[in-house]
Amino acid sequence: MSSRQLRAGVSGVAVVVVVVTVGLALACGSETTTHYVALGDSIAEGRGATDADKLGYVALFNEFYQEDHNGPETLTTYQQQDETSASVIANQVANAVRVIVDDETDVEVVTLTIGGNDFLPLVGQEPCKSNPVGPDCQAVVGAALVGFSQNFPVVLGQINVALASDPGDERFIVTTYYNPYRGTGSPFELPTDGILFGTDGKIDCAANATDPAKAGVNDMITCFADGVGATVVDLYPVITDKALTHTHIATGDIHPNDDGYRLIADAVIAAYQAGK
Secondary structure (H helix, E strand, O other): OOOOOHHHOOOOOOEEOOEEEEEEOOOOEEEEEEEEEEEEEEHHOOOOOOHHHHHHHHHHHHHHHHHOOOOOOOOOOOOOOOOOOOOOHHHHHHHEEEHHHOOOOOEEEEEEEOHHHHHHHHOOOOOOOOOOOOHHHHHHHHHHHHHHHHHHHHHHHHHHHHHHHOOOOOEEEEEEEOOOOOOOOOOOOHHHHHHHHHHHHOOOHHHHOOOOOHHOOOHHHHHHHHHHEEEEOOHHHHHOHHHHEEEEEEHHOOOOHHHHHHHHHHHHHHHHOOOO
16 A cells, blocks of 8 residues: 555546556566556546647646656557446446555556546536526536536545555545636636536535535535545646646637646656655
């Protein structure tokens, strides 16, 4: 297990990429397989980068990971489109668990970015499109939050239990989300902040316990991930109010551009290095 002591239980948008790196254990003279497993949505896929296989955040982190591990030989990816916190359980988590518990593998790091497709499509659809602060929109968002609060701990729990059974050191890194409308003047900017942070506008796990309305997507990601000892990388301050320069939102595309992915990758790399 990692230095953070990943625990086996859990306390109180649109693709997976599973990255596998293969190297030789020269010290013992036998072949071993080390893995970086990345799960998630289109942010994990690198959609919006000029070359997702090289310039997405998973690709950039994998480049760092290879250098850090003296150049593993093989990179294998598996992809699944239009992923949500519900679909990722069957489409991605089951595959990742099989890799993690395989006796012939050594999974050293797992990254997870999931949940964007649970919420962001709601912003551009009725009833939220015409009245993002109206009661009908809030009801739809509230239902989505309930679903996410049920699905996300299952995702974390299954990965965490598998990692707990895997010998050696592991890192489990989970990202939150940025606001793709931040700094644009869009009428969706403040409602999206509400989705991400709840009514108090910030991440506060203690407050969430007493007032569920204060819990947004980023609250849930952070608090549930903390509950299993995962490292949380907050992407909101990475993009901040620079969505117009770090994403494709000016053309209606919420995904990061190359500069945005570089910043996200740097944040993930820094979190990985801080925990070593």
